[in-house]
Amino acid sequence: MKISVIGTGYVGLVTGTCLAETGNEVVCVDIDENKVERMRNGEVPIYEPHLDVLFERNIKANRLQFSTSLKEGIDHGDIIFLALPTPEDEDGSADLSYVLGVSDEIGKLLSGYKVIVDKSTVPVGTAEKVRAAILKNSKFDFDVVSNPEFLREGFAVDDFLKPERIVVGSSSERATDLMKKLYKPYVRSGNPIIVMDEKSAELTKYAANSFLATKITFMNEIANYCEKVGADVDKVRIGMGTDSRIGKRFLFPGIGYGGSCFPKDVKALHKSGKEDGYDFKILESVIDVNQKQKLSLLPKIESYFDGDLKGKTFAIWGLAFKPETDDIREAPSLDIISSLLDRGAAVRAFDPEAMDNVSRRYGDRITFSTSMYDALEGSDVLVICTEWSIFRTPDFNKIKNSLRYPVIFDGRNLYDLMDMEKEEITYFSIGRKPIKKTTLVH
Numbered sequence: 001m002k003i004s005v006i007g008t009g010y011v012g013l014v015t016g017t018c019l020a021e022t023g024n025e026v027v028c029v030d031i032d033e034n035k036v037e038r039m040r041n042g043e044v045p046i047y048e049p050h051l052d053v054l055f056e057r058n059i060k061a062n063r064l065q066f067s068t069s070l071k072e073g074i075d076h077g078d079i080i081f082l083a084l085p086t087p088e089d090e091d092g093s094a095d096l097s098y099v100l101g102v103s104d105e106i107g108k109l110l111s112g113y114k115v116i117v118d119k120s121t122v123p124v125g126t127a128e129k130v131r132a133a134i135l136k137n138s139k140f141d142f143d144v145v146s147n148p149e150f151l152r153e154g155f156a157v158d159d160f161l162k163p164e165r166i167v168v169g170s171s172s173e174r175a176t177d178l179m180k181k182l183y184k185p186y187v188r189s190g191n192p193i194i195v196m197d198e199k200s201a202e203l204t205k206y207a208a209n210s211f212l213a214t215k216i217t218f219m220n221e222i223a224n225y226c227e228k229v230g231a232d233v234d235k236v237r238i239g240m241g242t243d244s245r246i247g248k249r250f251l252f253p254g255i256g257y258g259g260s261c262f263p264k265d266v267k268a269l270h271k272s273g274k275e276d277g278y279d280f281k282i283l284e285s286v287i288d289v290n291q292k293q294k295l296s297l298l299p300k301i302e303s304y305f306d307g308d309l310k311g312k313t314f315a316i317w318g319l320a321f322k323p324e325t326d327d328i329r330e331a332p333s334l335d336i337i338s339s340l341l342d343r344g345a346a347v348r349a350f351d352p353e354a355m356d357n358v359s360r361r362y363g364d365r366i367t368f369s370t371s372m373y374d375a376l377e378g379s380d381v382l383v384i385c386t387e388w389s390i391f392r393t394p395d396f397n398k399i400k401n402s403l404r405y406p407v408i409f410d411g412r413n414l415y416d417l418m419d420m421e422k423e424e425i426t427y428f429s430i431g432r433k434p435i436k437k438t439t440l441v442h
């Protein structure tokens with residue numbers, strides 16, 4: 001089939017590449033000329049595991065092309081995916097200007113029947129707005145489908161190729177049939193294509209993300225309470241998660257959820273609710289608790305240094321909002337770094353993939369290290385913000401010998417408490433008892 005994807009970010013580029021992988025002819029359109037030039041030169045502009053292999057293969061096979069021309073995209077595709085940003089607006093609502101702006105243009109460019117598929121995460125009622133925006137300028141027949149995307153960064157290719165489900169929101173039989181045909185190769189394992197009306201599809205996406213964010217936040221509150229009463233959140237997590245009604249996944253406490261979606265989507269659903277006369281009290285709490293959780297290591301750090309962080313140097317391991325991505329949008333590490341800098345401390349940071357993105361934001365206000373161990377040199381203590389695999393089994397002797405104070409503040413509970421008892425390291429984590437050793441100052 002002939003497919004166009006408008007917007008080549010994490011979702012658009014993965015969608016375009018994976019759709020080319022099953023034999024479709026795909027044109028990806030982006031407004032960012034530099035990005036399009038890089039992709040035309042064979043460069044994948046984001047870090048996403050396994051994407052490079054598929055990207056290269058499909059470009060070589062001439063199934064994947066890039067353009068800055070929306071007209072080229074609209075002329076080419078029978079199905080046109082919108083994978084445009086829907087960032088948080090000042091009041092917390094989803095900014096629809098990208099989606100509706102492009103829809104406006106599409107109306108002027110249509111020259112025959114097309115299916116316009118909204119893959120961006122959007123509030124209930126957006127499909128109608130997209131339809132109205134196109135209709136304003138077009139006399140040709142078209143359908144609008146809501147097809148929310150559930151991929152996770154870091155696993156995006158796998159999630160797209162083998163989705164647990166595909167949600168298609170459409171009231172048009174013609175468009176639904178085309179979508180089913182397109183997605184058939186991706187649901188061979190028997191996972192369903194769930195067809196519903198557009199509004200329900202739009203809400204399914206917000207409901208899924210908000211539920212997961214709520215699950216994490218609930219565990220963060222349980223972790224905070226564990227610290228007050230001397231319980232161990234790891235044990236509570238396992239005890240709870242083995243109940244299949246609860247499930248083991250997304251119960252890991254930490255320094256809050258981040259990323260380009262959970263924070264904005266929870267706020268957008270809360271805001272939509274308000275506009276539609278419904279007060280999502282639970283989401284208000286989730287937003288509030290998560291903001292506080294991002295800085296939950298700070299009181300522990302301040303208390304360790306008797307409130308005075310001036311002149312101290314902090315090694316930070318992990319900057320991305322989660323492992324296996326270079327994405328730093330709403331990353332808890334940024335809240336922690338800003339708070340440390342505000343208190344007169346210095347930061348030596350290391351991340352396997354996200355340092356370029358952080359450097360664009362902080363410039364030379366922080367030092368970027370060449371390795372995880374280099375970050376420790378000249379630092380007072382270590383703070384862990386992201387659970388990259390390479391941080392899971394470090395050389396504890398190196399940590400002890402490099403830091404001025406052999407102390408770890410772990411925002412992701414990477415280490416077993418029993419193991420840490422054996423090390424001469426003071427260890428603070430989330431929802432578990434602190435392990436305090438008589439500190440040797442180098």
Ligand SMILES: NC(=O)C1=CN([C@@H]2O[C@H](COP(=O)(O)OP(=O)(O)OC[C@H]3O[C@@H](n4cnc5c(N)ncnc54)[C@H](O)[C@@H]3O)[C@@H](O)[C@H]2O)C=CC1
Binds near residue numbers: 006011083119261
């Ligand atoms: N990042 C993720 O893991 C997921 C994101 N989503 C949703 O998908 C949508 C896109 O998200 P991302 O891919 O992360 O965004 P992104 O910010 O990574 O990429 C958006 C792309 O659209 C391009 N663009 C902006 N205006 C344009 C225009 N007028 N014409 C053509 N291209 C234009 C930008 O240059 C950029 O390359 C959002 O609604 C998001 O909530 C949904 C599921 C997963």
Ligand SMILES: O=C(O)[C@H]1O[C@H](OP(=O)(O)OP(=O)(O)OC[C@H]2O[C@@H](n3ccc(=O)[nH]c3=O)[C@H](O)[C@@H]2O)[C@H](O)[C@@H](O)[C@@H]1O
Binds near residue numbers: 150153154249250262
């Ligand atoms: O709409 C989106 O953009 C996507 O948002 C999330 O995917 P993603 O943001 O890539 O990452 P997750 O793995 O869900 O993690 C989100 C945040 O929650 C945190 N998290 C996750 C799981 C957990 O147990 N504890 C926890 O704190 C992570 O550290 C991270 O900051 C959803 O998992 C995807 O299904 C969805 O498509």
